[in-house]
Amino acid sequence: MNSNLQDYSHKRFNILTGEWVLVSPHRAKRPWQGQNEEVSKEKRPAYDDKCYLCATNTRINGEINPDYKDVFVFTNDFAALQNDSPSFNVSEGLFKAKSETGICKVICFSPDHSKSLADMEIEDIKKVVHAWQKEYKELGENEAINYVQIFENKGAVMGCSNPHPHGQIWSQSTLPNEVDKKDKQQKLYFSKNNKSLLGDYLQQEIEAKERIIFENDDFLVFVPFWAIWPFEVMIAPKKQQKNILELSEDGAKNYAEAISVITKAYDRLFNTSFPYSSGIHQAPTNGLDNSHWHWHMSFYPPLLRSATVKKFMVGYEMFGSPQRDITAEIAAKRLKELI
DSSP: OOGGGGTSOEEEEETTTTEEEEEOGGGGGSOOOSOOOOOOOOOOOSOOTTOTTSTTOBOTTSOBOOOOSSOEEEEOTTOSSBTTOOOOEEEETTEEEEOOBEEEEEEESOSOTTOOGGGSOHHHHHHHHHHHHHHHHHHHTSTTOOEEEEEEEESGGGTOSOOSSEEEEEEESSOOHHHHHHHHHHHHHHHHHSSOHHHHHHHHHHHHOSSEEEEOSSEEEEOOTTOOSTTOEEEEESSOOSSGGGOOHHHHHHHHHHHHHHHHHHHHHTTSOOOEEEEEEOOOSSSSOOTTOOOEEEEEOOBOSSSSOBOOOOTHHHHTOOEESSOHHHHHHHHHTTO
């Protein structure tokens, strides 16, 4: 690709959101004199009697966790969305508000308090995938639920208050902002070309061979051309699928392998338990024809130069647009070398 992209400031277009990101590769050479994060050296036990997610422990609301052996899902004790909120609409001049209802759940990936997805066997991650499928299906069948957001916050630097391996599932009555953008962009492309936007993009990535980190029979793991976070990664099925329910049994295993590969590579990058936020974007459950959707999973890690140097989204990022210092190609090369 144009070598200017590796040396000079430029903008890259995110085809899924319709937004631009500023890339400044020359800034990666500047010395760092800012904040350094503290790296935890704590070795966690397999069971912590003070952890409200460990098996057989009592949660804050008084409920006792079962003696679960693999994956455990429960309704969030402090849910951000309520399923019994009254319906209301506020429209007073420029003051606008609408009621929002939903169901929020917590999913414990493993009973072992000491592990993360990077430490788990592929077969155990596959059980997590099956749990995601089950929750997406059951929540999506609820007429009041039109979107199911599966995500994980890993690490204290990402605001995670409990180190036990877990994620969350928020389901709600409307499409959240990021999903709404991707829904519109994919629908526009599909209506013009009768093909998947992400599917065509993946073919171009396969031909370019510049940003792919890993692939198996069903999935690509790559740094998107428009990545914002320093070591941002996407996992996407090579063939178009609207949602994770379309995964075959082999596909679920290959998806678990893709998750295993990238989370292990992350931990090797700066020799630390790598923090990130990850999430799955897939077709809404609104009963509409969502044949334009191509589901995918993104990882947004905040670390920039080392285990202690974090990328802050401040200043220009808050008031202008996202900006990154290392190019997607350099990030992909570094991660690929760790697999």
